[in-house]
Amino acid sequence: MFHRSFCQAGSDVRGFTGIKRCRSCTTESCPGLYAIRKSNMSKPLKIGLVGTGSIAHAHLPAFKQFPGRVQITAVCDIRQQAADRFAELAGTDVVFTDFERxxxxxxxxxxDICTVHNQHRHQVIAAAEAGKHILLEKPMGITLDECREMLKATDAAGITYMIAQCLRYLPNSQWVRQRIIEGEFGDIWALRSDNFASMVPPKSKIDTDKSTGPGIWYLDGKQAGGGALISQSTHHIDLFRYYIGDISRVTATSWTDHPFFINGAEESIAATMEFENGAVAQVLSSWASRTPWNHHYWLLGELGSVTSRLMPGSSPAEQYIGPLDVSLPRFDDDKSSRAFVPLDIADTDLPTHLPFVNEILHFADCCQSGAEPLSSGTDNLGTMKAVLGIYESAKTGQPVSLADI
Structure with a gap:
């Protein structure tokens, strides 16, 4: 089922890196996924951040905690007051309302691009043409043509292009992936992603003759590229690819008749993803179900399983990066055979336990070394093919082979 990737030197690997080798290997093709690179940057990477919404604030701790490695030296937002407020937090007085300027x-x-999804293509291409390295918040784009245009521009510019798929940079995620590679979970046969939130009132409670909706960008298909799936479930879809490899075929059904969602954005969607190694994943995503915030996933193997812990009352970000419970033979004892136990990663090769901090430091190291990032734009095309293939299947009512799109 899952094909392991081993260093040609047979090394024991223990961390993640964009550098394609591990500690004891000089082979360029070694995946080196578990040998985090020690930074030897002589000066910090100077970064201009654009888009000062909530995700930008999640990025801020990296710059506060590691000023010797990364610094925000300019801030840009089309809203002058928002740019000024964030610049003060970031410790810079260089503020712009025009990205090209x-x-x-x-x-x-x-x-560091933290803007609305439909702005990504223009900003990535402009930054690449200006010779700037690029950290882009997910999703990469809202169409595959856009994603491919961005890859063409960044490849031509020879700059580092990384997608901020933060779940890959969790110590827990790194631990699980390494155990999968070593075969400790056995064959992985199924995964499941649940992403639910009560974002809007029930359709039955809305006077459609009077309501114009809240006018929020992520409920607008033209701005967001979709609805619940592209904004929520992209995280888990990418993590599942990181765990067990690429997806070959998808099938989906969506619901798009809630009046607050416009231009084709879905309020709810259900999808099945078939992986190249034979595993299957279910994806359920909704912003119109009466439920607390709920971001949760399962991984099921013949020898072990993983579930992210439900955390009622916690924020969406806390749930995405929250704790895992694991069932593996190594944790069995006479009293609790096959029981779930909390996965407690007390010691980690990663800089911190915060994925946003880890990903930004990894980005800085890749910019300095020229190494390919763990979540490169090239790799992320596979995630975007899955997300946009699900939308195509929901639209046509037919399965979609990702090799054909």
Whole structure:
């Protein structure tokens, strides 16, 4: 089922890195997934951040905790007051409301793009043409044509292009992936992703003749590229690919008749993903179900399983990066055979237990070394093919082979 990737030197690997080798291997093709690179940057990477919404605030601790490695030297937002407020938090007085002007005038090596989804293509291409390294918040784009255009531009520019798929940078995720590679879970046969939230009132409670909806960008298919799936479930879809490999075929059904969702954005969707190794995943995502915030996944193997812990009352971000419970023979004892136990990663090779911090430091190291990031744009095309293939299947009512799109 799952094909392991081993270093050609047979090394014992223990961390993640974009550098394609592990500690004891000089082979360029070694995946080196568990040998985190020690930074030897002589000066911090200077970054211009664009888009000062909630995800930008999640990125901020990296710059506060590691100023010797990464610094925000410019801030850009189309809202002057929002840009000013974030710049004060970031410790810079260099503020722009025009992205192209920031690229031309600011003292920056790279950009951290935290904007609305339909702005990604233009901003990535502009930054690549300006010779800036790029950290882009997910999703990469809202169409596959956009994603491919961005890859073409970044490849031509020769810059580092990384997608901020934060779940890959959790110590728990790294631990689970390594155990999968070593065969400790046996064959992985199924995964499941649940992402639910009561974002909107029930359709039955809305006067459609009077309501114009809340006007929020992520409920607008033209701005977000979709609804619940592209904004929520992209996280788990990417993590599942990281765990067990690429997806070959998808089938989906969506619900798109809630009046608050416009331009094709779905309020709810159900999908099945078939992986190249024979495993199957279910994806359920909804912003119109009466439920507390719920971001949760399962991984099921013949020898072990993983479930992310339900955390009622916690924030969405806390749930995405929350604790895991694991069932494996190594944790069995006479009293609790096959029981779930909390996965407690007390010691980690990663810089912190915060994925946003880890991913930004990894980005900085890759910019300095020229190594391919763990969540590169090239790799992320596979995630976007799955997400956008699910939308195509929901639209046509037919299975979609990802090799054909």
């Amino acid at each position: 920031m690229l031309k005038e600011a003292d920056i090596d790279a950009v």
